[in-house]
Amino acid sequence: MMIKKIKKWNKKYAINVAKNEGIKMQSKHWNIIYFARNFYLKFNMSPPIRILLIAINKKSQKKINSFSLIKLFPKNPSMQISKIAGIPKPNKCL
Structure with missing residues (x-):
């Protein structure tokens, strides 16, 4: 099984992708994006x-x-989080 490499990612990349998706990034968004990226890097x-x-x-109150x-x-x-985080979409993503 071939594993996709994680895209070259930085905050500017994420903001641009989010903007194209019609999303203005706020702290709630960033918490989810960073979690998704860390999860991908770990697992x-x-x-x-x-x-x-x-x-x-x-982790959150x-x-x-x-x-x-x-x-x-x-x-x-699922799709938007993956796109913004620069990671592959989840396997069971519709």
Whole structure:
């Protein structure tokens, strides 16, 4: 199985991708993007939304759910998070 290499990524890259997606990055967005990137770097796979929500809610006092993600990433949370984070989309991403 061939593993896709992570794209050359930096904050400017993420802001440009987010802008193309119609998203103005705020701290809530960055928390999710950094989590997704770190997860990918550690496990060599993009985090499924369910795992992402569980892990973020363990660390944060302000709980989020799938509806919160849709508000932050309205077109398709899995796809938009992956694009902005510069990582491959999750395997079970629609």
